[in-house]
Amino acid sequence: MNSKVFTHRFTVPTSAIDVLNHVNNVIYLQWCLEAAEAHWKFKTDAKLREKYVWVVLNHNISYKNASFLGEELEVQTWIDSHKGVRSERHYRIVRISDGKTIIEAQTLWCLLDGETRRPVIIPEHVANLFL
Secondary structure, X not given: OOOOOEEEEEEOOHHHEOOOOOEOHHHXXXXXXXXXXXXXXXHOOHHHHHXXXXXXXXXXXXXXXXXXXXXXXXXXXXXXXXXXXXXXXXXXXXXXXXXXXXXXXXXXXXXXXXXXXXXXXXOHHHHHHHO
């Protein structure tokens, strides 16, 4: 039950580099979350985004290769599955120049009612936007 892959390309900025002269591990998580948000915004309108919000339950990241200042990277994200109030989103960050995978990650998200902030079962019309 995979969704279409949503992608975003960018160049590694100076602000992402740590004392070891490569991208700081925490930055990869930030890029994954930004890609998830961009995917949500791309697939939904303002009304739906007011009605529902997502919160993170769990992150899992596997670091495969380092990346460096000025490299062009692509974040790929997709929904793998959903059940009840939860949705599993996957990510891959790839270096464009050689196609190497930099990280692979998964996040377990929970859908909340935008007003009450209580968990809500993922409605079919929301699931259908991604699967």
